[in-house]
Amino acid sequence: MAETHEILKALNWRYATKQFDTSKKLSDGQVSFLKETLRLSASSFGFQPWKFLFITDSELRKRLRTKAFNQTQVEEASHLIVLCRQEKLTSADVDKLISATSSATGAPEDSLAGFKNVLSGFVSGLSQEKAEVWCEKQVYIALGSLLTAAARAGIDACPMEGFERPGFDEVLGLEKKGLRSVVLCTVGIRSEGDKYATRAKVRYPLADVVETI
Amino acid sequence: MAETHEILKALNWRYATKQFDTSKKLSDGQVSFLKETLRLSASSFGFQPWKFLFITDSELRKRLRTKAFNQTQVEEASHLIVLCRQEKLTSADVDKLISATSSATGAPEDSLAGFKNVLSGFVSGLSQEKAEVWCEKQVYIALGSLLTAAARAGIDACPMEGFERPGFDEVLGLEKKGLRSVVLCTVGIRSEGDKYATRAKVRYPLADVVETI
Numbered sequence: 001m002a003e004t005h006e007i008l009k010a011l012n013w014r015y016a017t018k019q020f021d022t023s024k025k026l027s028d029g030q031v032s033f034l035k036e037t038l039r040l041s042a043s044s045f046g047f048q049p050w051k052f053l054f055i056t057d058s059e060l061r062k063r064l065r066t067k068a069f070n071q072t073q074v075e076e077a078s079h080l081i082v083l084c085r086q087e088k089l090t091s092a093d094v095d096k097l098i099s100a101t102s103s104a105t106g107a108p109e110d111s112l113a114g115f116k117n118v119l120s121g122f123v124s125g126l127s128q129e130k131a132e133v134w135c136e137k138q139v140y141i142a143l144g145s146l147l148t149a150a151a152r153a154g155i156d157a158c159p160m161e162g163f164e165r166p167g168f169d170e171v172l173g174l175e176k177k178g179l180r181s182v183v184l185c186t187v188g189i190r191s192e193g194d195k196y197a198t199r200a201k202v203r204y205p206l207a208d209v210v211e212t213i
Numbered sequence: 214m215a216e217t218h219e220i221l222k223a224l225n226w227r228y229a230t231k232q233f234d235t236s237k238k239l240s241d242g243q244v245s246f247l248k249e250t251l252r253l254s255a256s257s258f259g260f261q262p263w264k265f266l267f268i269t270d271s272e273l274r275k276r277l278r279t280k281a282f283n284q285t286q287v288e289e290a291s292h293l294i295v296l297c298r299q300e301k302l303t304s305a306d307v308d309k310l311i312s313a314t315s316s317a318t319g320a321p322e323d324s325l326a327g328f329k330n331v332l333s334g335f336v337s338g339l340s341q342e343k344a345e346v347w348c349e350k351q352v353y354i355a356l357g358s359l360l361t362a363a364a365r366a367g368i369d370a371c372p373m374e375g376f377e378r379p380g381f382d383e384v385l386g387l388e389k390k391g392l393r394s395v396v397l398c399t400v401g402i403r404s405e406g407d408k409y410a411t412r413a414k415v416r417y418p419l420a421d422v423v424e425t426i
Binding site for chain 1: 216217220221224225227229242243246248249250251252253254255257259261263264265266267268269270273310313314317318319346349350351353354355356357358359360361362365366367372374385412413414415416417419421422423424425426
């Protein structure tokens with residue numbers, strides 16, 4: 001079958017899993033795959049202003065569930081991923097990216113001066129508030145990539161905005177790490193009893209959401 | 214080869230394509246695939262507060278290029294996708310989603326009153342500014358999904374934040390449509406001459422961006 005067909009089949013198969021099978025854990029290989037998918041995600045300028053926390057500690061997940069309107073997935077999914085953004089975007093981040101670019105590509109840092117100027121101008125032109133929004137959007141690219149990659153690999157997921165961000169930040173000690181929680185994604189294997197698994201997907205028709213000009 | 218391996222290979226294969234092969238167009242099947250991928254994207258509450266414009270008109274693309282720092286991809290890629298958000302989020306959007314949910318699932322609208330209350334509370338609790346940011350984040354989920362699906366299907370892409378949003382909105386008449394441009398994605402086939410295609414990917418090591426707790 002053509003790969004495009006396989007991907008669309010996977011996107012139709014996926015749904016925001018409400019009930020995970022608590023007896024089934026993702027394999028180490030599956031978890032590594034999800035981590036690498038996140039690591040490879042695109043971001044504007046390649047800035048990667050993020051960190052992805054995979055929470056497995058059951059006591060911690062019990063506490064976090066109380067900060068997420070008691071939603072069962074937070075505790076019962078195989079893994080809870082907390083997608084975080086950096087608290088701030090500074091010239092140190094520019095230096096880090098330039099250094100990494102030089103290392104990866106072999107280009108001397110001097111030859112990257114033009115790119116560095118663009119990055120520096122971008123960062124210094126952002127207010128703290130705009131920087132936060134910008135970083136969060138980048139995190140959402142990673143989320144979108146994760147959902148599609150997971151679906152294609154037969155891994156269930158539930159993206160979740162419904163949680164107390166300050167509560168998560170506090171429980172996870174994110175301030176000290178220079179991070180802030182942005183969005184959650186629980187991953188694992190759906191329960192056979194999850195009635196939402198067989199509910200028809202609700203999407204507007206193509207004519208409503210796509211226009212060719 | 215395991216599917217997880219294929220996906221990671223695709224994510225390593227993709228890059229922000231700077232130079233497209235102007236002699237190669239995506240097939241109708243490939244374009245339909247990209248449209249359907251966007252249509253099926255996840256969004257919070259399933260709200261789908263977006264529209265995706267596929268721009269093929271060459272005169273229009275020439276004009277849009279002048280609003281995108283003259284970047285060649287805007288004109289030369291097989292297709293230019295302008296990912297847009299709704300200008301506003303209102304009770305009419307809640308009604309539309311409830312109606313679509315009822316149609317798709319067969320659940321009477323009455324039985325969706327609880328869901329409707331949640332949606333209505335969410336929408337009425339958002340300031341215009343917060344609604345805009347929220348809608349844009351949803352669009353970024355679709356972007357992330359698009360990039361990963363395209364890569365896995367061997368389609369090149371370049372996501373682009375570098376353009377004048379008001380300029381695009383004006384040229385495309387988006388105000389009249391109740392839309393605003395958010396981010397671009399040019400898609401097509403990479404040129405053999407694009408030196409960025411073989412440049413090493415710059416990603417921070419796993420230990421920098423992933424933590425297991």
